[in-house]
Amino acid sequence: MSAGTDARRTVESLLRRLVALSGVERLLISLAALVLAILVGAGIILTSGRVATCTQAAAVYFGLGFCYDPLEVYFVLFNGAFGQPFNPGIMAGNLVNPTWSPFTGPLTFTGPLLTTALFTAGWNPLNFSVALTLKETTLLIFTGLSVAVAFRAGLFNIGTQGQLVVGGLVTALVVGSLVPVLPGGLAGALLLVPVGVLSGAVAGGLYAAIPGALKAYADANEVITTIMLNFIAAQLAFVAVSEFFRNPESQVVETAPLPGYATLSSVVFPQGSDFSLFALAFALVLVGVIWFFLERTSYGYDLRTSGIQPEAAEYGGVDAKRTVVTSMMFSGALGGIGGAVWVLMVMGKWQTGVPALGFDGITVSILAGNNPLGTIPAALLFGTLKSGSLAVQFETGVPKQLVGVLRGLIILFVAMPEFFRAIGTNVVDLDADDSKAVATDGGVTGGDDE
């Protein structure tokens, strides 16, 4: 046996052991899904670039002109999300010879990479775009956590959106009604902001108790009920505000604006960026708290057990029905906090047309493998996508709905780990000694031998 095959075998066994660690595998799958979504997204950009009309082709690949250049789109996406840390000039030309195809010989670099400075001079990390990205990230951590907690309890809470809408509205109303009776300034802020967040949490939690109770006591599928409750939340909130709490001075259906001190104000970042480091810090603390809750506490154990195997949880003395309701309420409370932060940090009021932060939370959670710690990078990724998409639409003309497509693609790809395993297995034979569950009448892994 040659040294080469030995080395290969060592690498394989190393990889196999690595992949066997489910956490690592999940991370790899999330990354692979992300890459694949970006590639498919590039295909969509190219295709739509053939359909769209433009005066001058943005890129030429394989001898064809395209209105949109995926490389440029992704570059602008990233660069835009962080306020141009890289010199936009480096994308002025094509990185590689545009007429290159596998049949025309070696790939030649024509890129201006070497001639232009890589970084933008005088780039300040505390800029407006970074604030926008972090704002989205903060909100997505809340909604991502919301979905993740429910997921860990075996519940698919698609209703984070509705819980966020309701939580946000209640926050705006509670804080709005307390403003006249409480002092202003710092003292007011220290009272009003926590009360606002708390009332958002309570409202979101109570709203989520509906599908929770329906699931526990009427066996109604929570996927359907939460989707329906999203529609209902949007309509009811609209009616409530337009009929009862409408700001008479506004053309839009919205509540009266809250005074500045009653909201989360910008720290370090430019005023008016609608981002507060306090909120981000709060989100990060919450991530830690929820991680601790899930992994280190008895109730977290109950929740996880009933999520994976409800029958075993019942056997272990967990009240399955109550756990369904409380986990759902817990999840809804996090969604409600998301709504509260949206009102207190971003809008300063409740306004109709609440962004789809709840749906993005699903993606964040799925991409994070439903691990609270994973929601941080996943939320940052989506924060980047969302804030960068504005620059994309502005600079390249590619509609910002692209992010919605990418969101769906990522979910789809994360949902199919077998696909990546199949690819992985083709590269290295990962299944080599992984005994497949085959039905012999004995020696079955976990088999019932009777």
Added chain:
Amino acid sequence: MSTQNTLTGLLERDWSYRETLVGGAVGIFVTIAVLGLLLPESLWADLFGIITERSTLSSALRLSVPIVFAALGGIFAEKVGVINIGLEGLLIVSAFVAILVPAILGPTETTLFIPNLWVGFAAGILASVLFSGLFAVVCIRYKADQIIAGLAVWLIALGLAPFAATVYYGGVNTENLGTSLPTWTIPVLSEIPLFGAFFSATPAVYAMLLAVPASWFVLNRTSFGNHVRASGENPRALDTVGVNVSRVRYASVLLSGFLTGIGGAALSLGLGQFIGNNQTMVNGKGFIAIVAYLFGNYNPIGAFGASFLFAGLEAVQIRLQQVPGYAIPDSLIQTIPYVTVIVVLALVGRTRIPEAAGEHYESGDD
């Protein structure tokens, strides 16, 4: 059996949730009718008037088309063991493509002697079939979690249609084709009061009225239907008698896409336009379809009844808005179908779903 026996029999029977609900719906209708006739000039009279209006029935039929087709599609998918929560996405895709294709080809022209409107209809169906094919591969070949994959199908469609509309039209809504599905009127029969609405409708409505019994027949009277049901209940049983489970599952999921595609294409072509803001013009119809077939206990005819109930509710709601004097906010009335869905689900929650739905099946060796 004497009448009295029948009556006591009815009263003593153990009424199921479904029967209670159907009974409830009939009861509400009767109440409205009685109150409406007794108290003219009241809300009840107006309601009764609306419900018994031919145009309400017409519009209920029209509105039920996408829900019914999506529900039929959902039945074929779930019966075979693949929960297709992406019906909403399939409706969106087919609705959009059905407008886009004739818009590109020229709405009033023909391709190969077929009016482009119908080419668009076919294209919409094809798009839905392709999407469901993708969904099928992901779920069957790559064993994805069906709920998450279905959700992804919805979200992709929800992003892709407005994205493509913006690329092509510069906005999330398409332009109006200037033409829409024609109304086919059957002479004489269409003259019947009220029920004449069944004989003066778009081809999509006729297709629906055909598709419902046809689906029932396929599911319950053909060997394909037997295989579909067996695959959803006990795929191993099907496998051991030598039927390829994957093939049955692919076929049924593609059929699900085909049926849902008809619904989506009919939805947008009925208007001549695709509307893409917020939840798009589909606006939850795919999800209502899921509830409709759960309510109908996976029976195409029951699903039709439930869909028709929901669509009827919407039709009444639309008509009610046109009646002056009722200061009920539109948004509030619009929540009625969703609330109904939740109430229905709370009452019929314990639906017996196919035993193996949502599970992957791997056949024997290697």
Added chain:
Amino acid sequence: MTTAVHLDEITKRFPGVVANDDVDLTVERGTVHALLGENGAGKTTLMNVLYGLYRPTEGRVVIEGEERQFSSPRDAIDAGVGMIHQHFMLVDPMTVTENIVLGNEPRKWFGLAVDREGARRDVRELSDRYGFDVDPEATIEDVSVGVQQRVEILKALYRGADILILDEPTAVLTPQEVDDLFRVFEELTDQGKTIIFITHKLGEALHAADDVTVLRDGKNVGSVTTADTSREELAELMVGREVFLQTEKAPSDPGDVVLSTDGLTAEDNRGIEAVSNVSFDVREGEVFGIAGVDGNGQAELIEAITGLRKPTTGTVTYLGEDITDAPRADRIDAGMAYVPEDRHERGLVMEFDLVQNGILGSQHRAPFAERGNIDWNTARNHAEDIIREYDVRPPNADADAVSLSGGNQQKFIVGREFERNPDLVVATHPTRGVDIGSTEFIHDRLLELRDEGKAVLLVSSKLDEVQGLSDRLAVMHDGEFMDVVDPQDVTEEEIGLLMAGEHPDDAASAAEADAIADGRGEGTSGSRAASDVPSDGGER
């Protein structure tokens, strides 16, 4: 006589396991052939090869003199081989007819529709020809297990099977249904069919088969004609060593009542009454056994006692307190240990490692949890203790439960529950799937617990196990206790009759049984020599 089936040097390997090692098997046409062996001997694998579910790694399959290569059951069916699996391959909500013709539906209207009338006629004819009493229009979920088995046989016959394979066909049947089945075997062989049936009960093999092939550790260790063999020979071939099956135990010394039920009635998941008016006591320091064919209400009774099922009427009293409506968590707190029947669904969280599984049920209790926070170090030590004492392999607390073999999973559950320091141990099938050495250990530990003064409620479908371990034995049939007997005082036949729902009809023994049922006076029942215990493997 001609050879119907010849398996020639079949070897089947799975990653890491050799399930069949160079096995030869010859079955003559028109005979009944038993494939005998312990669990895990490779019987089912061999038959799956014959049925085309597995492809052999090496070797040839010869049917009626012709070598065949099956790539799927369809090929086997075409060659006239039909298989009735242990878990029936039936679609519950479909009718008998629909199940029988599935995949081979007769058509009408140019192939458009299923010819339901024709199918029903065919099924009725087939059923009549072999004397089966089956209603073609009944729905599978409404008919008894015995009828379901006949439907499976009809399904194979409908497909033209001449060779029928049955995997553990008697496991789910009452003794009387077993007799019916063996009569069906005769009817079938009379009409030229060939039958191979898998079993681990040598009595059945001797009784019903013409020839027996014994498998052990994947190898054929002998093929014999039943006329020329004996129980001892078969038993020795099966286990390859002296037959054990005696449990030494001291006489019991029952104390106070720990658990009692009064008029307990419970429904199964379909809402059908599964437990009817059951009353009994379990005392400190005794093993109370419940015997019966699986599915006669034992599962529902135990669940009602352990708090996983709400009884419809009746009471459960534990340590003097009425716990009929107490939540499951309270029962665990009060020292009720429970080895559940279904280890995959209930007993272990498959995706959790053993550290996490070791505290299942104790996750809110000291020493594992304090003020709601779990102490994972204590939990780890606990798991490692169980692993060591109960010989769980591999000895790795970080292994996920799903990666363990069935027997090792069971040992871990038994260890966790036995070491809970309980007042009452409810053990259902505690040695299911466990190897012989560990079975002995578990039995000893169970008796140790009894001798320490704990109350033990034991349910097992292994008659030798319940009979050998119990101090008092209840026999359950159709949701009722047929009788409570002194296990040392009855024969296996008497228990068999009770299990089938028939009383031996002896007023004297009934009166005696009543006394035993009260738990009085017969405390010395265990004093009889344990070697007298009749057992499945022993010669009588």
